[in-house]
Amino acid sequence: MLWAGWLACVALFVWCWERMTERTIWAFVWDAPNAAADIGSRAFPPRWSYMERLWAPLWDTINIATLGTLLGIAMAVPLAFLAASNTTPSRLILRPVALFVIVATRSINSLIWALLLVSILGPGILAGILAIALRSIGFIGKLLYEAIEETDIRQVEAITATGASQGQILTYGIVPQVLPSFYGISVFRWDINIRESAILGLVGAGGIGAQLNSSLNMLAWPQVMLIILVILGTVVVSEWVSAKVRHAII
Amino acid sequence: MSSAYPTTWRKPPQMVQSRGWRIALAVGAIVYLVLAIGTIEVNWARVIAGMERAQRFVAGFLQPDFTTRWRDISNGLMESLTMTFTSTVVGVLISVPIGVGAARNVAPAWVYYVCRSIIAVSRALQEIIVAIFFVALFGFGAFAGFLTLTFATIGFIGKLLAEDIEDIDEAQSEAIRATGASWLQLINYAIQPQVMPRLLGLSLYRLDINFRESAVIGIVGAGGIGAALNTSLSRYEYDSAGAILLIIIAIVMMAEYSSGYLRKWMK
Numbered sequence: 011m012l013w014a015g016w017l018a019c020v021a022l023f024v025w026c027w028e029r030m031t032e033r034t035i036w037a038f039v040w041d042a043p044n045a046a047a048d049i050g051s052r053a054f055p056p057r058w059s060y061m062e063r064l065w066a067p068l069w070d071t072i073n074i075a076t077l078g079t080l081l082g083i084a085m086a087v088p089l090a091f092l093a094a095s096n097t098t099p100s101r102l103i104l105r106p107v108a109l110f111v112i113v114a115t116r117s118i119n120s121l122i123w124a125l126l127l128v129s130i131l132g133p134g135i136l137a138g139i140l141a142i143a144l145r146s147i148g149f150i151g152k153l154l155y156e157a158i159e160e161t162d163i164r165q166v167e168a169i170t171a172t173g174a175s176q177g178q179i180l181t182y183g184i185v186p187q188v189l190p191s192f193y194g195i196s197v198f199r200w201d202i203n204i205r206e207s208a209i210l211g212l213v214g215a216g217g218i219g220a221q222l223n224s225s226l227n228m229l230a231w232p233q234v235m236l237i238i239l240v241i242l243g244t245v246v247v248s249e250w251v252s253a254k255v256r257h258a259i260i
Numbered sequence: 261m262s263s264a265y266p267t268t269w270r271k272p273p274q275m276v277q278s279r280g281w282r283i284a285l286a287v288g289a290i291v292y293l294v295l296a297i298g299t300i301e302v303n304w305a306r307v308i309a310g311m312e313r314a315q316r317f318v319a320g321f322l323q324p325d326f327t328t329r330w331r332d333i334s335n336g337l338m339e340s341l342t343m344t345f346t347s348t349v350v351g352v353l354i355s356v357p358i359g360v361g362a363a364r365n366v367a368p369a370w371v372y373y374v375c376r377s378i379i380a381v382s383r384a385l386q387e388i389i390v391a392i393f394f395v396a397l398f399g400f401g402a403f404a405g406f407l408t409l410t411f412a413t414i415g416f417i418g419k420l421l422a423e424d425i426e427d428i429d430e431a432q433s434e435a436i437r438a439t440g441a442s443w444l445q446l447i448n449y450a451i452q453p454q455v456m457p458r459l460l461g462l463s464l465y466r467l468d469i470n471f472r473e474s475a476v477i478g479i480v481g482a483g484g485i486g487a488a489l490n491t492s493l494s495r496y497e498y499d500s501a502g503a504i505l506l507i508i509i510a511i512v513m514m515a516e517y518s519s520g521y522l523r524k525w526m527k
Contacts, residue, residue, distance in 0.1 A: 122505070126501075129317075
């Protein structure tokens with residue numbers, strides 16, 4: 011039985027492989043090492059003088075990530091309270107709706123959101139911010155509602171026993187318990203958003219990706235090299251910041 | 261219930277102790293927000309013109325058109341699905357030795373550093389950027405996408421697997437070592453049974469992630485349903501785009517539920 015399962019997996023793999031590669035041009039694939047060496051030799055050294063034109067897009071990229079995260083949080087927090095089974099006002103209607111919004115926003119990548127928003131709002135950083143915000147809703151919402159569901163019920167009961175209203179139960183019983191994970195989730199998402207906003211420019215949503223796109227179109231490999239180094243540097247810095255902040259909270 | 265309940269309630273500790281720094285931070289945050297929001301340039305005429313498109317998009321989403329572009333959609337979907345499966349399998353196969361090598365408790369130091377740096381490189385580079393390079397090297401199409409996803413899978417599975425191996429119960433490997441087992445026997449009898457369920461769970465999770473990514477890397481030419489989506493959006497065929505997005509959401513949801521179910525079943 012186990013062997014049959016493995017055999018089926020192998021057969022599926024072979025079939026998928028055949029399907030996938032039927033339109034591959036193998037001449038390109040075999041030529042890839044030469045092409046890589048060629049691109050590599052053109053890309054070095056990176057064109058450092060291009061850096062002065064990168065500061066403004068870099069600033070835009072950071073803004074897209076930060077403002078997008080803030081906007082995403084603003085929309086995700088109410089959704090998380092609606093989706094958590096212990097705080098939702100109605101389990102039959104609102105909870106499934108909130109869960110659907112959370113899953114749907116999570117399953118569409120920010121690049122796809124950006125593609126849509128650029129065609130609606132026009133190119134620029136506004137489309138980028140909205141794309142990041144919409145994509146963040148699902149992530150923050152899911153982790154936050156799980157944190158809300160895991161809160162200690164005894165504290166809530168103690169506050170309910172004093173005759174507190176619904177709002178008071180939320181502010182004194184549940185919010186203090188989820189606050190640390192809320193900060194952790196937000197910083198974590200900000201870190202991810204820095205990575206994602208770096209490439210949104212490829213589809214016209216502002217930031218350093220736009221520079222990457224135009225350099226790629228001109229085949230200006232030294233500039234591409236520099237931009238990728240800058241993106242990597244930004245990612246490393248943001249990872250360091252978010253690790254520091256999370257360490258300070260938890 | 262043995263734990264003593266606290267009898268007093270205190271304000272939770274502040275993150276920043278000194279009052280001066282707190283004010284400075286708040287002011288700094290406000291200044292940043294003002295500056296950042298100031299950089300948003302909105303061309304309202306363009307937005308108003310775009311609203312009509314937004315309406316058409318919403319209409320397309322509500323009445324998706326699966327039929328006119330069905331050939332493109334089904335081709336793209338097929339490419340995405342085959343790409344997802346093959347890249348996950350190959351990625352997991354490659355990342356198992358790398359994950360073992362990156363676990364400090366079973367690998368010698370130089371192997372550890374080599375494997376860790378492979379993982380770091382794979383995790384630091386964004387899928388889209390990798391895809392751009394692979395498209396430049398291997399030509400347009402699903403093969404470049406397959407390589408991209410494989411490359412990304414190595415970093416993900418390798419890192420989590422290595423952490424898992426570092427967290428195992430040392431008593432079992434002590435016991436196996438005491439019998440005079442070789443390194444391979446140690447891996448097979450002490451480590452593998454402990455990490456296997458997690459590895460299967462991670463692979464299923466990665467399958468899910470790879471499908472989502474395969475919907476995106478088509479935008480830069482690496483095949484899959486993203487390419488179909490990109491074409492239909494640039495042709496302003498919002499009803500086809502709506503259909504593609506609905507398919508993506510449906511598959512992702514299905515994958516999420518079934519992988520959650522499978523993981524529960526395997527425990």
